[in-house]
Amino acid sequence: MSILVNKDSRIIVQGFTGREGSFHASQMIDYGTNVVGGVTPGKGGQTHLKKPVFNTVEEAVINEGANVSIIFVPAIFAADAILESANAGVELIICISEGIPIKDMTKVKHYLNTTNSRLIGPNCPGVITPNEAKVGIMPAQIHKKGRIGIISRSGTLTYAAVNQISNQGMGQSTSVGIGGDPIIGSDFIDILKLFEKDEETEAVVMIGEIGGSMEEKAAAYIKKYYNKPVVAFISGQTAPPGRRMGHAGAIITGGKGYAKEKMRVLRDNGIHVVENPAEIGSTLKEILKKKF
């Protein structure tokens, strides 16, 4: 098992024929991901990367039974792309696009609550279940099939963590990039719940960062309900307050969102917090050794 995506997922790419969409879709296909087509309005009926192109998501759902969508459209069109997929009944929507205005996301977030669609992202690297499906922009070769679940607000930092885990001889069940924006579709708790139910996942690595209080909420949830070991790293321990550290969501405001506070709350709730980002893999290995 795994979570969110597997070899049976029927994936479409929104923004399929664009530069980013084409580049990453071809990498996904090379990995063996079950990409069933793509959507570019006005290019319906064409073939791209040997897959059918549709004008709308709805057409792709009807013709190909698509149940997962990955979005590569420019930020100003991305909220619309998410809404279109949700409206067409796509179960899982993964939005890679960065820079969606927060006002647009408030509407998307509340609309999604009225549907059965789950959103991952935006501003995220996507989701990968090694050897089954890569629905994202992560470098495939660093991933290995295994039993560690990963949830992260970051992109490249996740790759660094995955690399450490793979180098320690462990693999990943699924790695989920939840995104670096202030408003995202799924948070730590949403994904923790899925990993809890997944028999293949033995432990979870959580990579958080400054801003918001998603990590604190996850900490309380873990203490109350969680049975699997969790290792956490929080980036931005040295970030100055009031500055947006690249990610729109990574900002300390009104005295809230400090890394130190998040780390303290996580520790107080029994989570293994790693201070040195180069020691995520080794710490995880130590903990799993003790457990068995």
Place this chain on the structure above:
Amino acid sequence: MKIHEYQAKELFKDFAIPVPEGMVAYTKEDTVEIAEKIGYPCVIKAQVHAGGRGKAGGVKLARNRDEALGFAEEIIGMHIKNLQTGAQGKKVRKVLVEKGVNIVNELYLAIIMDREKAMPVVIASSEGGMEIEKVAEEHPDHIFKEYIHPITGLSNFHSIILSFKLGLNKTEQRLFSELVSNLYKLFMEKDASIVEINPLVITDTEELIALDAKVNFDDNALVKHSDIMELRDTDEEDPFEVEASKYKLNYIKLDGNIGCMVNGAGLAMATMDILKYYKGDPANFLDVGGGTSEERIKEAFKILIADKNVKVVFINIFGGIVRTDIVAIGVVNAAKSMNINIPVVILLRGTNEKQGRKIIEESGLNFIAETDFKKAALKSVELSRGDKDVNSCK
């Protein structure tokens, strides 16, 4: 993006939100001229992107021409310091000269985007004129919040609830509802992230006036608002940061001596964290972003090198969207055209990492190529110390 109080007040006027009569002045002569025109008493307020202006002596009440001149001389050119401005502080380049009003009561009113609930929230308090964080601490029961569902928007009942909680009379209620509605309109139409009026005053003539005004905007939405983009004041920003923003580089200057070039915000923060962990001092946060071009890498390099504090550069690239071979070409070309005489530690991993490393190795540049995060960080810290001595001898 931040704007000045006088710019926020111009925007308020466009949305029919009452503000005191006033004008911005860049010199003491202009200050006096405006003061004479609007009459005394008038308020002279430093216009600078920093909080705590009042405490720093940047806001003064002038009762006559001599006082206006004296305060203008005092305020224009002064430096205002707080946690965010750093030790240097921010230089005041202009003042807002405003007509004084007779205050009967001071309120607080703001609209911010609540990220947890994914909705705007209107915050009002009967304790205007104080720092709202302080009110939250001392009198949390004096702060009232109404969350606005983004699909239905603001409704009249929101303002009515707040005005009753604030204890407003009937005339004040009507003015308050109108003002909240206009403020919400501004917040939504202009994609603001914060609009704050502190204090919102009730005058002796039963008017509701925004005595102060703070508006910040969602950077992601600026592409939609060229009028707002024109309000940007680069004088208020770090010159390196202004340069970086031209090339869409996410750069934040810090006080250390290890220049960092990283792709991805999370990894860039973690790179700063690991340097600090090993007792090093990052000189900056720099995320070169996804889809990075050779030109942007070059510009990133130029900015790092231009910072005279930088003793060593640590490049940490993990390729996902950005291919490491592209980064390597950018780094090599930039380095060759720039005659870099400080050490560079480079860590390349991810998409096309072998090609990337090969490009670095065959470049003939004296770069220290590492394959391990820990070792690369340790090396950078070590070099940042070694070079300190060398440079101090120069």
